[in-house]
Amino acid sequence: MITLEFKLKGKLAQYRIIDDMIRTAQFVRNKALRYWIDNEGVKLSDLYKQCAVMAREFEWAGKLNSMARQASAERAIFAIQRFFANCKAKKPGKKGYPQFKKHTRSLEYKTTGWKLSADKRSLTFIDGFEAGTFKLVGSRDLHFYAPTEIKRVRVVRRADGYYVQLCISVERTEEAVPTGKSIGIDVGLNHFYTDSNGNTVPNPRYLRKSEKALKRAQKRVSRKKKGSKNRKKAINRLGKKHLKVGRQRKDFAVKTALCVVKSSDFVAYEDLQVRNMVKNHKLAKSISDAAWSQFAQWLQYFGKVYGKTVIAVAPMYTSQDCSACGNAVKKSLSVRTHVCSCGAVLDRDHNAALNILAKGLKQAGIVLNTVGHTEINAWGQTDLYSLVVTSASKPTG
Numbered sequence: 001m002i003t004l005e006f007k008l009k010g011k012l013a014q015y016r017i018i019d020d021m022i023r024t025a026q027f028v029r030n031k032a033l034r035y036w037i038d039n040e041g042v043k044l045s046d047l048y049k050q051c052a053v054m055a056r057e058f059e060w061a062g063k064l065n066s067m068a069r070q071a072s073a074e075r076a077i078f079a080i081q082r083f084f085a086n087c088k089a090k091k092p093g094k095k096g097y098p099q100f101k102k103h104t105r106s107l108e109y110k111t112t113g114w115k116l117s118a119d120k121r122s123l124t125f126i127d128g129f130e131a132g133t134f135k136l137v138g139s140r141d142l143h144f145y146a147p148t149e150i151k152r153v154r155v156v157r158r159a160d161g162y163y164v165q166l167c168i169s170v171e172r173t174e175e176a177v178p179t180g181k182s183i184g185i186d187v188g189l190n191h192f193y194t195d196s197n198g199n200t201v202p203n204p205r206y207l208r209k210s211e212k213a214l215k216r217a218q219k220r221v222s223r224k225k226k227g228s229k230n231r232k233k234a235i236n237r238l239g240k241k242h243l244k245v246g247r248q249r250k251d252f253a254v255k256t257a258l259c260v261v262k263s264s265d266f267v268a269y270e271d272l273q274v275r276n277m278v279k280n281h282k283l284a285k286s287i288s289d290a291a292w293s294q295f296a297q298w299l300q301y302f303g304k305v306y307g308k309t310v311i312a313v314a315p316m317y318t319s320q321d322c323s324a325c326g327n328a329v330k331k332s333l334s335v336r337t338h339v340c341s342c343g344a345v346l347d348r349d350h351n352a353a354l355n356i357l358a359k360g361l362k363q364a365g366i367v368l369n370t371v372g373h374t375e376i377n378a379w380g381q382t383d384l385y386s387l388v389v390t391s392a393s394k395p396t397g
Helices: 012-038 044-057 066-088 211-223 229-263 284-290 292-305 348-363 382-393
Strands: 002-009 106-109 114-116 122-125 132-137 150-158 161-168 182-187 191-195 200-202 266-270 309-313 337-339 345-347
Touching: 012 044, 012 066, 012 106, 012 132, 012 150, 044 066, 066 106, 132 161, 182 229, 182 348, 191 348, 211 229, 229 292, 266 292, 266 348, 292 309, 309 348, 337 348, 345 348
Parallel strands: 182 266, 266 309
Antiparallel strands: 002 132, 002 161, 106 150, 114 122, 122 132, 150 161, 182 191, 191 200, 337 345
16 A cells, blocks of 8 residues: 655635535544444444434535545544553553544545546545545656555645545555665664664754744744634744654655665664653653654665565663673763773664664574574575674674
């Protein structure tokens, strides 16, 4: 499944209709959730039936396509299922009890309620709202895909306009040239990441660089009268600035992850619990700005696309253990150099990256013996593993 995004170009009246469509989808979702709360023992399949009941009870709800109403009810169903899954897994803290939505910004169609033009450059919504035809603005070519392959059409409202995301049922695969290299990655705040070869990538800090402009825009919002048009305009300008920061982060994560996957056959990275780490209020903003989770998601995605092995390993003791002899060398966060009694002296993050690589290889079924040779060759690429053993057993100071 791939997702192609285009900007919807239409008239102002058409955008107002899309707003009505989104509000209706939010109403259906909240109404389905209310039915589940008020009726003990109700089955999730009954929430689909309520979509037809709502269409008969509310004329304006009946304007929305039937499958779009079902997709809205599915959002409530997914929230309920996630809540029960968290309870069953005994997740610590709040379990995420489903909440009513107040500020929904999207709605979904399935296979009906919309139509692509013959040249696949415009999209028409053909349900009861009659939003009309919108021009698709984007660089992707839809001629490679048949309309029957489009399984979902998601309309999204953002600060800078309205977008449509086409979810297409195809598998993306790319040919990759084997490099015979493996890499371990340790993410951080001083550097975005340090690999097992000692190379570093600078941390872009997009939020920090835009912080002054964001604060200025936030002050302008707070000075406007609540409910006024000027306040809405100020909120929209603030939203655009936040949107730019988010897009910069995503662009950096995508390009960096792609470079890592294409340049290595085996990638090991630390599986950090970012949700717990941001509870440290002194580092929360910097951790969120680094977007480690987004980078990890793109590593996994490109690993599948290019047929590379990408493994997440537990981060415990990767900074404390010596990558050369395995002894524990306790150090605080302020200590940035790893110094071991065995003679190994190297950067703290470089040491962690070497440990991450060794853990990843072991997790993948590649066990290194005490004399530095590969006991199990899982893929039959001896050169790759000899390179790994050499880099892991002989750290540079």
